[in-house]
Amino acid sequence: MIEWRDQGLLLSVEPHGEGHAVAQVLTEAHGRHAGLVHGGASSRRAHELQPGAALSLSWRARLPDHLGTYTYELETPHAAFWLEDRRRLAGIASACAVATALPEREPMPGVYHGLCALLAALESEAWPAAYVMWELGVLSALGYGLALDRCVRTGATEGLAYVSPRTGAAVTAEAAGELAPKLLRLPGFLAGEGEFDDAAIAAGLKLTAHFLKRDAFGITHRDLPPARYRLADCFPAESALSAESDQEDSV
């Protein structure tokens, strides 16, 4: 019998049979890992198994390839604190849905600790900026990191204003020139300057959504999860994840 113990954040729960559930958990040392939870779909346990819940886990299986079974202890029910806050609840649901793009059973402690930090940051008003940065971290962990530290054309490290939707490289407004309307806007807080108001967060969400959609989910022919679209709808200034971004691929 194989067994390990770890800390994890619950991403999703799917009913299995009548009373059981298959839980997807982002663990610190074992990556995104599924397991059967006996009685996980019962009314007694449903309130514990909500997306974003921090769990102390034990996983057991006869062979490593088996689905295995989870037993757990609820540490922090993060979502329960924010049920009445539309934006924060949407942020938790979206983060858990986006994390399903991570490969199974591949440790990504950076993404795990980033998500822990994001859930803790929900207490602060700066959480939407932390969310966008966490998504950039997810892209980076998957090998699709964006080059936002300097202008790809001039090498300038200040005045960065746009990102190429094709290469993910930043450019200044001057370097962008007449191509600017075809580029994705780089919000100031991602370039180390500027505020994170709703318009900046919307721009950040649009930026990460483009690359998540194309690279993280598109690689498996999946669309962004509905929860990610609903989060963008909470920041309406530039929320449209329309075909516009698809047309920008030629840049």
Added chain:
Amino acid sequence: MAENAIDHLIRQFARLPGLGPRSARRLALHLLQRREVVLQPLLASLMSVAQSVRQCSICRNLDFGDPCSICADPKRETGSLCVVETLADLWALERSGSFRGRYHVLGGLLSALDNVRPEDLGIAALLERAGDPGVEEVVLALGATVDGQTTAHYLSDALAHTGVRITRLAHGVPVGGALEYLDDGTLSAAMRSRRPL
């Protein structure tokens, strides 16, 4: 032939919630041994339900008529509309006798991963009903879960233009609940929702 029919019956029973092959066999045996007392009345009841029960075109309740007995009852308050996820929730509220208005059954919730769209949940019909000048309040009686409250927030936004009062069920300490056994989230919600005595 008879053996096949019994096996088929057992297989059908085994597909029902809460029943496995062993309990399905016991059930089939019980029915066959008590044909007059149990099997025939059950058969008549099943036939009646299968032929007569239909979905209410107004609220999506299941009843013998369309509109259902709740929508057709003139004694019920027409100014209150209670939105529930499933028929089981409607039945639970009716059992409690705590609500005398009318219902709207969504039939599901917006989910983080499953592609459940607003149009799958009959939200357009709800908006139409809430737009009726006689409706003064919409109660969002959805579960205190991520999906339940995500749907509630979505409905709250969608209903905003109708001008009706939008309320939701309270979250907190259950009747008979001891504080020391409550989880942090429930306690936190209860503390936030405290009110003067």
